[in-house]
Amino acid sequence: MTQLTPVLSAHWDEKDSFTISAYKRHGGYTAVKKALAMEPDAVIQTVKDAGLRGRGGAGFPTGMKWGFIPQGDNKDHYLVVNADESEPGTCKDTPLMMANPHVLIEGIVIASYAIRANYAFIYIRGEVVHVVRRLQQAIADAYAQGLLGKNIQGSGFDLELVLHVGAGAYICGEETALLDSLEGFRGQPRLRPPFPAIAGLYAKPTVVNNVESIASVPSIINNGPEWFSAMGTEKSKGYTLYSLSGHVANPGQFEAPLGITLRELLTLGGGIRQGHQLKFWTPGGSSTPLFTQDHLDVPLDYEGVSAAGSMLGTKALQIFDETTCVVRAVLRWTEFYKHESCGKCTPCREGTWWLVQILRDLEAGKGTAADLDKLLDVVDNIMGRSFCALADGAASPIISSLKHFREEYMQHLALGACPFDPVASTLFATAGA
Amino acid sequence: MAFHSDQMAIMDSIIARYPRKRSAIMPLLHYVQSVYGYVTSDGIEIIAEKLDLATAEVTAVSTFYTQYKPEPVGEYHVGVCTNTLCAVMGGDAIFAAVKEHLGIENDGVTEDGKISIEHIECNAACDYAPVVMVNWEFYDNQTVQSVIDLIDGATAGNPPAPTRGPNTLRTWKENSAVLAGLSDGLAHEGLAAGEPSLLGLRISQSAGGNS
Secondary structure (H helix, E strand, O other): OOOOOOOOOOOOOOOOOOOHHHHHHOOOOHHHHHHHOOOHHHHHHHHHHHOOEOOOOOOOEHHHHHHOOOOOOOOOOEEEEEEOOOOOOOOOHHHHHHHOHHHHHHHHHHHHHHHOOOEEEEEEOOOOHHHHHHHHHHHHHHHHOOOOEOOHHHOOOOEEEEEEEOOOOHHHHOHHHHHHHHOOOOOOOOOOOOOHHHHOHHHOOEEEEEHHHHHOHHHHHHHOHHHHHOOEOOOOEOEEEEEEEEOEOOOEEEEEEOOOOHHHHHHHHOOEOOOOOEEEEEOOOOOOOOEEHHHOOOOOOHHHHHHOOOOOOOOEEEEEEOOOOHHHHHHHHHHHHHHHOOOOOHHHHHHHHHHHHHHHHHHOOOOOHHHHHHHHHHHHHHOOOOOOOHHHHHHHHHHHHHHHHHHHHHHHHHHOOOOOOHHHHOOOOOOOO | OOOOHHHHHHHHHHHOOOOOHHHHHHHHHHHHHHHHOOOOHHHHHHHHHHHOOOHHHHHHHHOOOOOOOOOOOOOEEEEEEOOHHHHHHHHHHHHHHHHHHHOOOOOOEOOOOOEEEEEEOOOOOHHHOOOEEEOOEEEOOOOHHHHHHHHHHHHOOOOOOOOEOOOOOOOHHHHHHHHOOOOOOOOOOOOOOOHHHHHHHHHHHHOOOOO
16 A cells, blocks of 8 residues: 655644744745755756656656756746646645645745746636635745845845736636736737747746645755655656545545555545445546546556556546436536637637537437537547647547447437436435435 | 725735736736726726726736626625536535525626625635635535525625635625735634645554654
């Protein structure tokens, strides 16, 4: 059995874990002192050696991303933290920032120093006001103690940190849409290249990193890259947050080395809710192809999940039992993608709309077998044809559900209605209902 | 209605946070909502004037984001998560019950202006499903009855406290000010973490700290 490794969450059970005094009590802000005494390139090398990969979904090596920032170019550089956690099922950065905002701030100072940025931003979604409060207070306290602002800890390094609050747009979690939004425009993705490392915020070299990625940096600086890379698997190093939700006995957050399996996490969490069986699950949010009970032993690292036909994504394990209609689940996700499509690219804007029309009919039992092929045809015409991956995400649940549950779509057609009772899948239903 | 000089000073302080002033458009829109409760044409005009933009450019941004409201919402804006996981686990039943209880539809406001409702997308609290947000504060692990009670309490001016949030529920306008970056001094209130957030930690601790 894989052992859990609470690092970021180690002190969340203390009532004041979000305060600067609690963070310092547990060794907080010692990594920044250490980093500021190093050469910036040595900090980048340390993060490269640790093998840290982006925790926001794509898994790109964090140190390499930092290394792409041109140096000696006499341009302003920016660090932007993507705290726009909105991928359905994803719920790790929000509790992290609520319970320990200072580990993020410490990581921001270190990362900004490494890429020679004197201005950093946290772009947080606007629908989590208490997390906004916690970050506001944490930033104010860090300034008051000389951990942000001019000449941090006497190092000569200056950093301004601004908390920027979004306003309800899933697409702003896409890094170039996020940058447009931060510049004061509608949040629509940009064509790449150029990548943000060359032309990001205000067309200046910019690193965009996920909250958890940046929050992992202080532990790497303090404990060394070997400590970090000793956890995890060959190409997926370190610990990470797994979020278990849905029809399980105990939903919640688990910090574990990369490569733990759903079977292990379910064993730790008490299994599927009593009297029920696992039907389907997402390994990393709704944009990652669905898995079934055949995938319980897939190692949940970047390579393992990929080899099994899905993506590790945000490690958002949404669990659905046999009471759940997969067509209803996929329709609802598709409605989400249609609603959140920014409208910039025609295939996504029009395609997601048509997918919803077809799926609504299918869910109501009003479609025909030809509609299933039409779904796949539309999907084929929107995947990879837009500036960003939103439409690709919309395709994932549709393709994977047709692969694993085509028979269930056919049942809707045969019956002329949905064969499931939605009450049975609610938490209010008694076990065995 | 014009903005007072102290309100103008607040807007200037928001603009001063950024290297380029156009970046202040989103917090300024949150600020306008903290004053009026929604994005008014007055608000659009003052932002355009301060940022040297056309009003159409400000409107274009305002209408892109769902948290900016073109019409007044209630003092308590209730968002029921109906994305797949919450919907399946009870969000659909909760939203149907809320609509029936209040006699209003999605995006509707009660006649007394106390409550408005909206079905919302995933709010990053799936381990607390079904989730309801009021003025963007967390109400975790909800049932049909708990949400009806919440709404009735809010209507009577006595809403229950958020599950993970301040000790008392603030109004829509008050929370909009926080989103604009104006501290209300309540960061220390409420839990550090709810039980689901602590699940892995607790299991690790009960295994002797080296699980």
